[in-house]
Amino acid sequence: MTDHHPGFAVILVEPQLGENIGMVSRAMWNCGLRELRIVNPRDGWPNQAAIDAASGATVPINNAKIYPDVASAVADLQVVYASSDRVREMQSRVVTPEFAAREIRGLAGEGVSAGILFGPERTGLFNDDIARASALIRIPTNPEFTSLNLAQAVLLIGYAWWSAGLNEAEDYVALGNTEPATREEFDGFFDRLIEGLEKGYFFRSPRLKPHTMRSLRTLFERARLSSQEIRTLQGVINALRRAGPYRFDGRI
């Protein structure tokens, strides 16, 4: 997937701490983003603290390109966004990370390249840099506490992009080492269950029996049982039947 989707360039404008650059590399690689551009890093380049902090996430940081200013860093890009929450100061278009993510994917489908500017740790982007972007990306956090560090901002926007490209099921049962039961296995189990229940006088009212059976079936269907679990449950039925009727013997 990372090969088919170039994603977007992460452009760090005058980052201060090498450690933060490394953490950005980690956040990028978590989200399959490869292209890191750095404008005028305070502590120069290469930066050992950055490389150390990136531990393991080497692809973005090893390919990082350094630029003297924002204009040169975005020169070859076609659409530029700015990550900022200074939405009251500028009359910019403002989008959520999720909206930007879908837009970037749409643009990529048309062969259009995109990048996102992230400002220095202490100040964020200056208005002159924001003015180079066609839209602001504002991460909508708790108004009582909006402070996100650089890598967290990259992570949230990167994750929005990454997860927008996934076709994975949102809700499924992991199979472990087993197979989902076949319908035949399930029915075999269920028949054995009903047989046991009938012998145990479970169905007091013949009229209610169909309803009760449906409720029972629904309950077990919902669990999406594996073949192994079917065998286990059949063992449970057998064991319970072997155990014989419960008799209260006076002890607790």
Place this chain on the structure above:
Amino acid sequence: MTDHHPGFAVILVEPQLGENIGMVSRAMWNCGLRELRIVNPRDGWPNQAAIDAASGATVPINNAKIYPDVASAVADLQVVYASSDRVREMQSRVVTPEFAAREIRGLAGEGVSAGILFGPERTGLFNDDIARASALIRIPTNPEFTSLNLAQAVLLIGYAWWSAGLNEAEDYVALGNTEPATREEFDGFFDRLIEGLEKGYFFRSPRLKPHTMRSLRTLFERARLSSQEIRTLQGVINALRRAGPYRFDGRI
């Protein structure tokens, strides 16, 4: 919003570094989450490193409750999730952060309380703890680099919950200090523009004029102009007309 939606309890199981607990408090408060529970923190409690790292995000950490084991930490909750990517080891239900977020909001609407378990930094949750959860939450990151730290996992899941509750526009134009133009202002501007264009013989083909005008209008409508910008553009028209016809004088 935070008052109406209790969100979910963040349950840290045997966290090691105080700094990480503080960063979790920050990530929680970014997302409006208040309820922090800590099972058996390695370095005891209270923990000054945790309080320092939480700087500013005091609500979750000041209300943190300490428990001796997972069972007591989840005792009063009704639905428990486990954050883990060990989906192959267990035959659990697996959901994305976004799916869990919607489910937790749906449950909250029914008065059902929820919590999410997060494991120790180095090992993640043990299978015994995962088995207490009704579902695993798996954050779908780049398979080549899935490593997320504790606070990042809390942030991504917390943000999924927080942003699922927002009704904000995903794409809008921030107004700065100005007002969107009225239709009358826009039409006044556009009429002046067309008038100038006619005088400048812009519309060479009378047949194409309606189409050209529509294209021009669409272009300016798309920009969603403010009153201030309308005035600026009218000034642009005036200035261009004052400037008179361009004459090539031989200099570059």
